[in-house]
Amino acid sequence: MLQSTSHPRQGDKQNSAFFETYLPRLLAERDRSGLTEMIGGIEALMITVEPGNSVEYIAELALMTPYHYLVTLDSARHLTHVLRIDMNSPDILLREVKDASYSDIFRHLNDLYPVGARRPHSRYLGEILRTTNRHEVVALQQQREFRFFPVGQLAELDLPLNVSFSKPSPYTQNMVGYMERPSDGIRVYQHGECVILPTVQAAYERGKEMQERLGIADMILPIDHLATRVYSQNREAALLEYLALSSYYYWGSYDIKDQNSSTNVTKNVRLQPESTSPAKVFTANNQPYCVNHLDLLPSPTETFVRNYGPRLHHIALAVKDGQRNGKEHIDFVVDAITAQGKGFLLDTIGSREEGLKQIFSSASDFSSLIIEYVQRFGDFEGFFTRDNVAQLTFAAGLQEGMGQGS
Ligand SMILES: [Fe+2]
Structure with missing residues (x-):
């Protein structure tokens, strides 16, 4: 069994007595419950940008990172570009909102802050974690009072249907998603129609060619x-x-x-x-x-x-x-x-x-x-x-x- 409490501690920041009491309890209970075994690493990061901004962002990421453009998932209210290195590293799901007037819970989070509100749709949404049994993990987390979007709301929020998403954290405002993938399988997101957009492909190639040339x-x-x-x-x-x-x-x-x-x-x-x-x-x-x-x-x-x-x-x-x-x-x-x-x-x-x-x-x-x-x-x-x-x-x-x- 994985042991989450056996790692040496680094650093010099003093934590509160509360933290030092609850940290080992929380990790030991997580190990005991099977959650540590069932939850794997980060499969994907999700980022949303304003309408029209994803193409140039992909050119920038193609130049500045090892990511490649794979495909675009065209769904009701978003274009979601899948950026990938390989199955050994997380994907980036780059979501562009189609209609600037669109409003959802993520936009409301931006609207609360004076600078965040200037780019109302642009925010990092959170990570998707790999699990061996998505429904069991979600059921266990719900018993522990963690909250998740119901399936109906996932469709309304236009999020992949094969991923379970927590409600945004009150502390980080990020979500955690859970999805399954067989050990030899590729990542699949059940989300709209799969297309390759020539404008996105061209921007990606422009960034990548520059990266090669440099x-x-x-x-x-x-x-x-x-x-x-x-x-x-x-x-x-x-x-x-x-x-x-x-x-x-x-x-x-x-x-x-x-x-x-x-x-x-x-x-x-x-x-x-x-x-x-x-x-x-x-x-x-x-x-x-x-x-x-x-x-x-x-x-x-x-x-x-x-x-x-x-x-x-x-x-x-x-x-x-x-x-x-x-x-x-x-x-x-x-x-x-x-x-x-x-x-x-x-x-x-x-x-x-x-x-x-x-x-x-x-x-x-x-x-x-x-x-x-x-x-x-x-x-x-x-x-x-x-x-x-x-x-x-x-x-x-x-x-x-x-x-x-x-
Ligand atoms: Fe850093």
């Missing part, structure tokens, strides 16, 4: 981690909730005192490489905004959440360790992409001696999501150095103010 195609690896920002007071609940819904374990939390923030990491319990099932990272301010006026500490994480709502902040892709033309791969990739007019928020930070180098892109004009690149050197297994995270958080905060919340 010589960066073999340097950019699958997703390493997904980073979600939540309100300060929801940090521990968001972690416990995700651990209850997934088969991940708690890796540990780092206090980034410079930025009044912490980075909290969960990883897949089967210890598969992140390329197979990315780590899930939760970032939260150390103190809620309502006391900022007393200590005057920087609070970029809480400010982001107040402007956009709790949501995914960035998708981190690994960069293959190595050098070309005397440059680390990450610098080669960033220089090549910058020359195509795509912006980054700062220079690459970190070094071979520190174990890793990282950078944030500017937020995408099409999804508002940031791409992080991370190159680890040798056998370095950490997620960051404290100094890197402080600089990345600060740089992102400069772009995410109310004035420039594009």
Whole structure:
């Protein structure tokens, strides 16, 4: 039986007595109930964008990531483009709303926040996890008071019918979906009519040809981690909730005192490489905004959440360790992409001696999501150095103010 509680703890962030009491209880009960065995890794990520934005976003992703355009699922209210690397890494389901006036629960979540509302449909919806028995997993989770959309509402929300979706989390506002796939099977989404759109194919080929021409195609690896920002007071609940819904374990939390923030990491319990099932990272301010006026500490994480709502902040892709033309791969990739007019928020930070180098892109004009690149050197297994995270958080905060919340 998988043991979710036997992993060494990393990090220095102090958790509450509540968290330290309930974490082992929650994981032990999850193991005992069979949920840890029945729930696998991340099969797909779901992102929604505004009408007309998916084609150029696919060109951007074709250039900046290893993803390929596979097919489009044409359903009542969305075009859902399936982007894939292979069966060993999660798909991206990129949903474009057909009609700008369309309104659903996901749009309502954006409408609550001043910057999020500027792109009312654009948001990360959540992950779909693989299960061996979808209905049994959902029944067990419902007994544990987790809530799911009824089948009728899935059709109304225009979501794949072979996936069970939780209601959006009160802490992260993301959903978790469950679907089945045989060990040798390909992923199939029961969702509308399957078509290949020439405009999408052309945009994909444009991005991919550029990636090949720049010589960066073999340097950019699958997703390493997904980073979600939540309100300060929801940090521990968001972690416990995700651990209850997934088969991940708690890796540990780092206090980034410079930025009044912490980075909290969960990883897949089967210890598969992140390329197979990315780590899930939760970032939260150390103190809620309502006391900022007393200590005057920087609070970029809480400010982001107040402007956009709790949501995914960035998708981190690994960069293959190595050098070309005397440059680390990450610098080669960033220089090549910058020359195509795509912006980054700062220079690459970190070094071979520190174990890793990282950078944030500017937020995408099409999804508002940031791409992080991370190159680890040798056998370095950490997620960051404290100094890197402080600089990345600060740089992102400069772009995410109310004035420039594009
Ligand atoms: Fe990150």
